[in-house]
Amino acid sequence: MDRTIFNPEHDEFRSMAREFITREVVPNREAWDELGRPPREFFLRLGELGILGIAAPEGHGGGGDASFKYAAILFEEIARAGASFGSYTVHSCLVLPYILRYGTQEQQRRWIPGMASGELMTAIAMTEPGTGSDLANIATSATLTEDGAHYRVNGAKTFITGGVTADMVLTVCRTSAYDPQDRRAGISILCVPTNSAGFSVGRKLDKIGLHQQDTAELSYSDVLVPVENLLGETGEAFGYLAHNLPQERLSIALNSVAHAESAIMHATEYVRDRKVFGKPVASFQNTKFVLAECITETEVARVYVDQCLELLDRGALTAADAAKAKLHATEVAGRVIDKCLQLHGGYGYITEYPIARLYADSRVTRIYGGTSEVMKTIIAKSAGL
Template sequence: MKRTIFHAEHDEFRSMVRDFIEKEVVPQREKWDELGRPDRDFFLRLGELGILGIQVPEQYGGAGEKSFAYSAIVFEEVARAGVSFGSYTVHCCLILPYLLEYATDEQKQRWLPKFASGELMTAIAMTEPGTGSDLANISTSATLSADGTHYVVNGAKTFITGGVTADLVLTVCRTAPFDPDNRRAGLSILCVPTDSPGFSVGRKLDKLGLHQQDTAELVFEDVAVPVENLLGTEGDAFGYLTHNLPQERLSIALNSVAQAEAAIAHATAYIKERSVFGKPVASFQNSKFVVAECVTDATAARVFVDHCLELLDRGELTVSDAAMAKLHCTEMAGRVIDKCLQLHGGYGYITEYPVARLYADTRVTRIYGGTSEVMKTIVAKSAGL
C-alpha cells in the first residue's frame, strides 16, 4: 500500500542509512553478537552521520528536525537488514525528549552537543529488582547533603538497556519518604555520570534476544550527584515519566511493524527458493494463504502506526492511542513472525536465519514499555471502564 508520510528529504535520509548499514554495520553483526553491544566507535559514527542528533536543536549541534519520521526510517532499515543499532532507540527516542523538555539551559549546553556527537551516551534507570510496571514503588533513594550541594544515591536497578554503554544515566529515585496515600509523590530524576565513585555496572544480563543491545543491573552505593544534575523539579518525576510514554510506546509499535515486514520479506524469499516434493514451497496454497494473512495484518498495522506518527508530530497522540498502537502492533508482530518462522520449517529455528533472530528479538516488545496487560488496562479506561 502506498505510504504518504515521507517526502524527498526522508528518502535521501533513508538512502544514507541503508548504505551505511550495508557497508559498515552488516559486516560487524557476528562481532557485536559476541561483544553484546556495538563498538563504542559505532556511536561516534552515528553522531558523525547526524543520525543521533537529527532531533537535537541546531544550537547544540543537531539538525533541529521536529518530525519523528526520521527515527521511524531508522527502525525500518535496521529491521530490513537484520542488524542492531544497540541502545540507539533508548538514547534518541526515550532520553532526548526528557532533556529537551525538562533540562535547564545550562544542562542542555553541557550535555546535548556530546549527546548528538555520540561522545555522551545515555540510559534511563527506572526498573528495580522488585519494581517493574509499578513505578510508584521505586525505592532507590537520594538524600540531599547537609550543605545542599549534592544528593547521595543508594539502590539498585535492573533491566537497564544501554546500562553498559552509557556515560550518563537518568536515574529515577525517591527524594522524599514513601507516602502510601500518595504513592506517586517524592520521585525525582537525577542524571548520574557513570564514572561517579560508588556507581557500578552489576551483571550484564543474558537475554533470549536483542543480543547486540546491552542490558544490565546497575548499583548505586553512596553515589554523590551534584544538585546541578537534578532534571526538572524535585518530586515531579512521575509526571515526567508519563509525559513521554506516547512516543516511547509508539517507538515500540513502529519497531514491531518493521520487524514483521522484515520477517515477511525473508519468508517470501525463502519459500520461493525452497523446494518440497519437487515443487517450490511458494507454489502450495497454504504458503500463499499464510503470506496473504501476514501481509494483510502487517499492512493494517502499518497504516495505524503511520497515522499515529502523524499525530505524534502534531502533538496530538494520546496515551490511549499509543497504548492501542503498542498492544496491536506487538501482538501482531508476534503472530506474523511465528507464521513466517513456520514457513521456514526447521531452518527457521536456526539462528543464522534472520527470521529466528526476529522471533527472539520481538518477544520482549510485549513486555517492556508496559506489558500488553497494562496496555489493555489503559485502553479499557479510555473506553470508560
C-alpha cells in the same frame, strides 16, 4: 498500499541509512553479537552522520528537526537488514526528549552536544528488582547532603538498556519518603555520571534475543550527585515519565511493524527458493494463504502506526492511542513472525537465518515499555471502563 507520510528529504535520509547499514553495520553483526553491543566507535560514527542528534537544536550540534519520522525510517531500515544500533533508541528517542523538554539551558549546553556526537552516551534507569511496571513502588533513594550541594543516591536498578555503554544514566529515585496516600509523589530524576564513586555496573544480563543491545544491573552506593544534575523539578518525575510514554510506546510499535514486514520479506524469499516434493514451497496453497494473512495483518497495523506517527509529530498522540498502537503492533508482529518462521521449517530455528533473530528479538516487545496487559488497562480506562 502507498504511504504518503514521507517527503523527498525523508527518502534521501532512507537511502543514506540503507547504504550505511549495508556497508558498515551488517558485516559486523556476528562480532557485535559476541561483544554484546556495538563498540564505542560505532556511536561516534552515528554522531558524525547526524543520526544521534536529529531532534537536537542546531546550536547544540543537532539537526534541529523534531519529527519522529526520521527515527521511524531508521527502525524500518535496521529491521530490513536484520541489524542493530544497540542502545540508539534509548539514547536518542527516550533520553534526549527528556533533556530537551525538562533540562535547563545550562544542562542542555552541558549535555546535548556530547549526546549528538556520541561522546556522551546515555541510558535511563527506572525498573528495580521487584517493582516491574509499578514505578510508584521504587525504593532507590536520593537525600540531600548537609551542605545542600549534592544528593546521596542509594539503590539498585535492573533491566537497564544501554547500562554498560552509558556515560550518564537518568536515574529515577525517591527524593522524599514514600506516601501511601500519594504513591506517585516524591519521585525525581537525577542525571548520574557513570564515573561517579559508588556507582557500578553489575551483571550484564543474558537475554533470549537483542544480543547487540546491552542490558545491565546497576548499583548505587552513596553516590554523590550535584544538585545541578536534577532534571526538572523535585518530586515531579512521575508526570515527566508519563508525558514521554506515548513516544516510547509508539517507537516499540513502529519497530514491531518493521519486524513483521522484514519477516514477510524473508519468508517470501525463502519459500520461492525452497523446494519440497519437487515444487517450490511458494506454490502450495497453504503457503499463499499464510503469507496473505501476514501481509494483510501487517499492512493494517502499518496504517494505524503511520497515523499515530503523524499525530505524534503534531503533538496530538494520546496515551490511549499509543497503547493501542503498541498492543496491536506487538501482538501482530508476534503472530506474523511465528507464521513466517514456520514456513522456514527447521531452518527457521537456526540462528544464521534472519527469521530466527526476528523471533527472538521481538518477544520482549510485549513486555517492555509496559506489558500488553498494562496496555489493555489503559485502553479500557480510556473507554470509561
